Amino acid sequence: MGRASVYVLVFAVSMLSALGLVMLASTSYFLDETSGEAYFTLRSQIIRLGIGVLAAGVMAFIAYPRLYRLRWKIFGVTVVALLLCYVPFFADEVNGAARWISLKRLGIGGPNLQPSELAKLAVAILLAGWFTRHEPLTREFKQGFLMPGCMVFVTVALIAGEVDLGSAALVGALGGGMMFVAGTRLLYLLPILGAGLGGLAWVVKFMPNRVERIFAFLDLEKYKEGLGMQQWRALIAFGSGGVEGVGLGNGRQKMLYLPEAHTDFIFPMVGEELGLYGTLFVVITFSLLIAAGMSIAHRAPDRFSRLLAFGITLTIALEALLNMGVTTALLPNKGLPLPFVSYGGSSLVFRMIGIGILINIYRQTPYERKKDLLEIRRRRMTAVSHGSL
Numbered sequence: 001m002g003r004a005s006v007y008v009l010v011f012a013v014s015m016l017s018a019l020g021l022v023m024l025a026s027t028s029y030f031l032d033e034t035s036g037e038a039y040f041t042l043r044s045q046i047i048r049l050g051i052g053v054l055a056a057g058v059m060a061f062i063a064y065p066r067l068y069r070l071r072w073k074i075f076g077v078t079v080v081a082l083l084l085c086y087v088p089f090f091a092d093e094v095n096g097a098a099r100w101i102s103l104k105r106l107g108i109g110g111p112n113l114q115p116s117e118l119a120k121l122a123v124a125i126l127l128a129g130w131f132t133r134h135e136p137l138t139r140e141f142k143q144g145f146l147m148p149g150c151m152v153f154v155t156v157a158l159i160a161g162e163v164d165l166g167s168a169a170l171v172g173a174l175g176g177g178m179m180f181v182a183g184t185r186l187l188y189l190l191p192i193l194g195a196g197l198g199g200l201a202w203v204v205k206f207m208p209n210r211v212e213r214i215f216a217f218l219d220l221e222k223y224k225e226g227l228g229m230q231q232w233r234a235l236i237a238f239g240s241g242g243v244e245g246v247g248l249g250n251g252r253q254k255m256l257y258l259p260e261a262h263t264d265f266i267f268p269m270v271g272e273e274l275g276l277y278g279t280l281f282v283v284i285t286f287s288l289l290i291a292a293g294m295s296i297a298h299r300a301p302d303r304f305s306r307l308l309a310f311g312i313t314l315t316i317a318l319e320a321l322l323n324m325g326v327t328t329a330l331l332p333n334k335g336l337p338l339p340f341v342s343y344g345g346s347s348l349v350f351r352m353i354g355i356g357i358l359i360n361i362y363r364q365t366p367y368e369r370k371k372d373l374l375e376i377r378r379r380r381m382t383a384v385s386h387g388s389l
Helices: 002-030 040-061 065-069 071-084 115-133 141-161 165-182 191-206 208-218 229-241 266-298 303-327 345-364 367-385
Strands: 091-094 097-101
Touching: 002 040, 002 266, 002 345, 040 345, 065 071, 065 115, 065 303, 071 115, 071 141, 097 115, 115 141, 115 165, 115 303, 115 345, 141 165, 165 303, 229 266, 229 303, 266 303, 266 345, 303 345
Parallel strands: none
Antiparallel strands: 091 097
């Protein structure tokens, strides 16, 4: 993809963000939380998108090596923010999960912060910096596996304790993916699978509600009035949309039949109103975004930027894949948004910051220098072929 990667990246993000606003305009009119004010969530999302674009612009022009120097401070802030979710004064509990930080008790209004969204970016920065600093020791157990694994484990444990198992699993997968790409021995990474099975056993014993979700996933029709209702309604939405869709604004599931139709389950609304064409557009656009991100990572000028670009792109890819898997009933229900499309301030802003970092890495890649070197090499080969050297 080369030099065109950044243009493809910006195009894909723009298309997904625009689609998110269009679908939010279609669904927000029927939301209970609008307090009687139509399109309240749409206006809120537009403001958050503006903040995200501004943050992306700032990150695009701040040299990414600063992130390397600030990696431990960023991780420290992330840990503190995650710990605040356990403090009742700051925690904002919704549906039994304390995933947000609120300042309402201090009399300060405004949107809440979801620290797990910051954690996804912070882990990518920290691991990229760690494997850059300890590159010669990547294959060793302590520096290549144990220490970075502990960093990932602490983050995953703090997020899981907030009853946000979806984000915890994503951060774990992000950490494992970055460690593998950085060069950690596969022999060290395989036991993580056993740890994951142990974690599942713990969930079965101490969190029966999560197990019921798995049972509901295996038999949606049986649980369609309970824990399986969201995925059951999502399948109805996809089926109703068919190939061409029922038309923008004409969907029925958003009329309080499908909970979270504007956040985690906005993808079925795309399927219902825009049909197969709309869902394919989303899949293809995400594919372009991921290809562009990986292209930037492949051509990054140094190890830190290469690993960081890979981590940011992997985060977006995993979020999109898991959200589509859940909403199409291919995976058990987890609360993960569809990047750039779902309603949500923390997710949108931090993913935009990640896009800004990718643009920054692209800007620092010496494409012109590579082009000059290739031209010099071509001229030398031509001279040799003509016997002038």
